[in-house]
Amino acid sequence: MFVTTADPQLEPPIITVNTVLSLMAVDYPAHKLACYVSDDGCSPLTFYSLMEAAKFAKLWVPFCKKYNIQLRAPFRYFARNSTTSSGEDCSLEFQQARDTMKDEYEKLRRKIEDASLGSVPSNLSGEFVAFSNTERKNHPTIIKIMLENKGGSPDELPHLIYISREKQPKHPHHYKAGAMNVLTRVSGLMTNAPLMLNVDCDMYANNPQIVLHALCLLLGTKYERDCAFVQCLQYFYDGAKDDPFGNQLVVRNEYLGQGIVGIQGPYYEGTGCFHRRKVIYGSWPEDMKTEKKSLISNGELTKVESLNGFGISKQFINSVAHALQGNSDNPKDLWSSLEAAYQVSSCTYEYNTDRGKEIGWMYGSTTEDILTGLAIHTKGWRSLCCLPNPPAFLGCAPSGGPASMTQQKRWATGLLEILVSKRSPIYGTLFMNLHFRQCLAYLWLLTRALRSIPEFLYALLPAYCIMTNSHFLPKVRRK
Template sequence: MENYSHDSHSHSLHHLHFHKTRSILNLAYCLAYILALITLFYYRLCFFFFKTEDKEYHNLLFKPWILSFAVELLYSFIWSIKQPMNLWPVTRTVFPENLPNDDKLPGIDVFICTVDPDREPTFEVMNTVISAMSLDYPPKKLSVYLSDDGGAYVTLYGIKQAWAFATWWLPFSKRFNLKTICPRAFFQNPDMVDSQIQTQEFFYHRKIVQEKFEAFNQRIRSMEQILDENSKTTSRDHPPLVQVIDEKSIEEDDAILNLEAIDMMPRLVYVAREKRASHLHNFKAGALNTLLRVSSIISNFAYILVLDCDMYCNDSSSARQAVCFFLDPKISPSLGWVQFPQKFHNISQTDIYDSQYRVTWPVYWTGISGLQGPTITGTNVFINRKAFYGLNIDDGLDLKEARNSLGSSSEFIKSLRQIEKPNSAIDREISSVLLKEAHYLASCTYEKGTKWGQKVGFWYNTIVEDVFTSHILQSKGWRSVYLNPERPQFLGSATTTLDQMLVQGIRWYGGFADVVLSKYFPLFYRPSKMGIFQKMYYCWMFCMPIDFILVLWFAFVPPLCFLYGIPLYPKVSDPFFAAFAFVYVSSQLKHLCDIAVLSGGPIKAWLNEQRIWIVKGLSCYLYGTIECIITKMGIRKLTFNPTNKVQDNDTTYWYQMEKYDFRTSNLFLIPIVTAVTLNMACLVGGVARLNVAGNWEAMFAQMILSIYALVMSFPVIEAMFLRNDDACIPLTTTMMSIMLTLLLLSFGNFLVLD
């Protein structure tokens, strides 16, 4: 945990606040919970080691109880590795007004990656590019790089049009000090402007810029229509292309430039790395590593902002806020990155798919910020360029070692010595020789025989390159900070369909499971400079998909035991019942507190998070783990499918109506629907059995679990029986699930056999 005195705010660049009361309450809860778990384990062990006189009854319970105990041990492990995030919660405040003059600020390179214009609409990508160009930062110390992994002509055309429109947008946004610097977001909500700037002059200039914006939009839409399908879709076989976008790039009569704004334009660079079918391209990690190399010989700024192509800058001050940490001598020597939260402009209040991870940012990331800091989460992160190179640049550079690790480019090796030397790249002419070198750095053969993706840059052979890379970097001693200002600094487009959420989840959780099954699992990885609590945090992240075991157990085994009269928990009158009840009830109340108190969400959001955890456990946690295993066995190759960022009115309608859209694969639906139908059948059959045979006290806990499962499953039940729309669960899916339920009910007999 960080420990230093706080300077006067009139001189300091940032202030850290430790939430002592919250920490004490969390610690007290943690100790009480541990005591309850110990009591629970004692109860289970007494059953196994001290047999009752009724041996037949003991043998009847043995198999389900040993399985219950195993699941409870797994649950306790997952709970325990999560606790460090609750013990040292800190928040930070920055003071950009205390930064040095602009001429003394370090430079920033912005990396934006896009792959497929069909899934990632070009116009939205260009709005992200323009918002990055509009940051409140000296233009000569800001460069924006767009990686187009598809090599699509519409993207190259779009970035030229974006630069042309930016010559109008940048002077307008800076002249009136606009808070919303993404033009699309600004013109969608034109009234969200401070009243003091709504003058006649403002409205006059806004009208002019809006006309240019509409023309900019129309030109891109027209080009998309003109291009045939083959030339619009992405190419997996194309040469490298690196082009600096400026007034020379704009064709005559294509767009009208504001020539007076040329001097205030940051550098904009288009990069399409070489793609060949015979070479691995390593997905987003490969694209980011290409940008690292290309930018190093063009601008070579000390810090890098990584953005998703749909995550636009929502506030112009984010760069200055991040630099407050990098220039703070108390933490800067080992500071690897500054992470901002991911927030979204298309999220509803209750967020039925938990796309914004409501608890993660204000609770978990605030807690881990008190240790060595949070992981890189793919976007909204400012990164120290030196952290990627894996070499001790400050104490001299071994040229042989540098070439073995980084490749044979002399210009690139030379750039390592020029990081943080502002005058080395700002006014440097981008000559044809330099561009030729940039093309070489973007070729698919450059990395051959080097350490790229292994010890240098973003790591390869994983889908979760962001989390995995930050795990390696923090193992080397780099630390990070988390900053969550009141105004969202970045806004993106979240998945608002069940199908996209589950497909995206398979990719993420399969990547996490891959780390669990590798030598890089945090508890065992060596050498590591991470503390034990930081290791526990990474273990929790990578072990997320293992939750499928817990969900499968609670969805199927307790209901079946309830139906056949097999008690898994103590009687209500048994003193040990209090320990089980405390573990269950306090977990729910803690989660509810995180949602309602710390995250500011409604109670319905808590219900939705519970529901989506169950849904994920029965689908993407499970399938992600299976996909990881078969990939490791060599049965299939590692693949990456970009998330579809296209929003349509139909899916948006169901999301805003807070109705689940079940138009997805039966591979996802059948386990979910089967679990619901099984719980319904077992609850009815179990209650009927209790009415005849009694023993309510012994079966009370399992009855409550079944009722809880059905309450959480109401959207599924509604889609099965009460809805009759395009987004409901198909009748064929329900029938197949009922058949599987009957098979599982017959399997219940196995639990009562000796």
């Protein structure tokens, strides 16, 4: 499970903490789960918040599973008006446990809030030594194992690992796509799970059984052959009344989006998505049938030199070989792979490789999710949509006009970059393995960039006229 965050000011750590806690408490054996938090801001505040969250998780996760709590993000659970919901225990024991848990969460929230008002810690000692003399865009790699399921017990907590990849001013970091590729390599060395879930730091797990829902779609005989990823549509728990800025994505989710699902599958939305690791590593649907594209031969990774996509770490290459065969073969403990993890998270590790071009999350657009999903679909893979009830994940919508405008601008820029690039779906039916209708679906999505900014400005026009007491209609001179 990957959680990405980049700025503790724009993305408050308490939101990230709630997302992490909701993921660690999902209904699935804990020894088969690992949560990796990527902090691209290299913030000691974020690290401190996760340290405190790890302590609280030892109370929160058992509480949720013992009493079958359905809403497992603490800030949402304790914000409800009613003390209990349908299906929850109403006994005196539960009420006392709930009150105790609420007090503990308030302590956690106050600690993080107090820390955000000052420096944490002030002397940068102990666990925080790694953050001394660091800048947001200039710092070495920092990897911290915060929780480890040492006994491999399903009743314990999942692994929790903090990662802040190396950054240097002269080396491109490729934004979120670069962070996701580092998470893929580090997790491949430490746990090497065949499936990867990625969520944004503000998209908490709203349905505790979402992993089971996704596995039902991924592990069927038919879908094992051709399904690359399972996408859960984005829904939000807040937002302005009547949604004037279109942040709830109603048209896309309820109408056009579900229509696209019936063609080749939904496009990758960047969050709430379950990926097959071997697909991210560049596997094709017909790999086992076509010798030219096969990477596995007699248990060894072949043609790595010609593909040149996995770097120079032999330990990582071995993990790739096992992943492409469907084996995890993870080490007995996380610490044994820590040195190699630092190596593969270096800012120079991807030089002279195919990372971001043929394998991994694609580079070349600020909307790396659409570009990556397009690259996967063009290989012939399909995707599936998961729509459980209640919704799988819920996120935080932009709070107002300026934030919405910034987001729309970023989307529009990224979509236009793809539209005019060599990966444009305009060439999909000629040089790619896309269905014609899928090409049309992607073209509809990409040309949305040409409409989004004018539509948004038009939505803001009435408010501007009211605030400035002006209008754009020509004045008519009375006779």
